[in-house]
Amino acid sequence: MTVLVFLGSLIGAMALGVPIAIALLVCGVALMLQLDTFDSQILAQNLVGGADSFPLMAVPFFMLAGELMNAGGLSRRIIALAVTLVGHVKGGLGYVAVIAALVMASISGSAVADTAALAAILIPMMRQAGYNMPRAAGLISAGGIIAPVIPPSIGFVVFGVAAGVSITRLFLAGIVPGVLMALALVITWYVVARDEPVARASRARPREIARSALDGIWALGLPFLIIGGMKAGAFTPTEAAVVAAVYAGLVGGFIYGELKLTDLRPALLASLKTSAAVMFLVAAALVSAWLITIADIPAQVASLLGPLIEHKTLVMLAMMLLVVVVGTALDFIPTVLILTPVLMPIVKQAGIDPVYFGVMFIINNAIGLLTPPVGTVLNVVCAVGNISMDRVIRGVMPFLLSQLAVLALLILVPEIVTIPAKWFYGR
Helix, strand or coil: CHHHHHHHHHHHHHHCCCCHHHHHHHHHHHHHHHCCCCCHHHHHHHHHHHHCCCHHHHHHHHHHHHHHHHHCCHHHHHHHHHHHHHCCCCCHHHHHHHHHHHHHHCCCCCHHHHHHHHHHHHHHHHHHHCCCHHHHHHHHHHHHCCCCCCCCCHHHHHHHHHHCCCHHHHHHHCHHHHHHHHHHHHHHHHHHHCCCCCCCCCCCCHHHHHHHHHHHHHHHHHHHHHHHHHHCCCCCHHHHHHHHHHHHHHHHHHHCCCCCHHHHHHHHHHHHHHHHHHHHHHHHHHHHHHHHHHCCHHHHHHHHCHHHCCCHHHHHHHHHHHHHHHHCCCCHHHHHHHHHHHHHHHHHHCCCCHHHHHHHHHHHHHHHHHCCCCCHHHHHHHHHHCCCHHHHHHHHHHHHHHHHHHHHHHHHCHHHHHHHHHHHHCC
8 A cells, every 4th residue: 555655646746747856755755644644844954964965965966067168168078089080980970989989978967958068069060970860879978878887977976875875886886888889889870870881981080189188188188097096095076076176177278278268157047057957856755755755655566576586597587677667657767766775685685785776876877868759868968959859769779779788788697897996995
């Protein structure tokens, strides 16, 4: 009965068009009434306490870093360097999109910001060169979802806070899976686009490559600064977010000279609006999470998985299938916040490494950004590239399947995820 109240109140509120954060509060109130423990003071205390978290301070600063990166010319230089390196090969702009997506993911951690930047720069170039536009838009969309997996990742910050898991370990564990996602896109692009009759760019001369590399070196330095700083113990992931924002601002403003004072206000407003929405979602979700624990809903869900609980791979597969289904209807952050308190007790009961689960969970939610009807990243590409949704959906399918193949590989071979953490911690 409690599970029905939880699902009914949540789905019912969303079906009425209530914003998800408010729907989560409605769900919390419904659970309190069901348990006969309604207390408005406890509700308010949990709501305030949900947002009162030092690690969550990373969210607005990583958002700001992404905005400053785009406004300050860092994104454009990363793409320009990729063009000089591989733009001349057959289908070269596709490889440029994947390389640029991987590098930009290691700076901003926002799928929407990275996808918008990639689409704005590359779609006109690919259209002019004669590429199949639905396929090209699908590739850019699939490249954008690497951002929540490669550190620094806003998704890992939110999951780490909600699940009580080390954000630093999550950052490190996301490196290899993120690279595998990029490699899968490269292979898929090679297969589907090898016969495209497109115009090729001329091969860049060594002097042009050196000039482009020198111009982009400041943009490329940020990922090494973040990972190296955490490795050396110089700063925490939250402090790394501040470093990223300050670095992007200084490089864009004083070294590249493209970030003007007039650009700061729009960048700050955009990051503040997104951050406010995320923080309210987190606060409301943690109210529901507390009540989910009180109502013992995880134990009821675990009882449904009882026959599988001794088999880690089967439990992971069942949970990942659930996330895939939910991800088609909910956006990234709400899915993370709603399912984390439900699934984490099952993860612990099955003896699954919480860091490994967190990486798999975030990858799965990132893939959800490509699945209609919500498909946030697909909507961004449609808007920026002026391409209809049905065409983009057709174009993204091969790349969506390749990312699902990576997810399946990591379920079968979980050791892949732990490689960077073993290097970092020496065990």
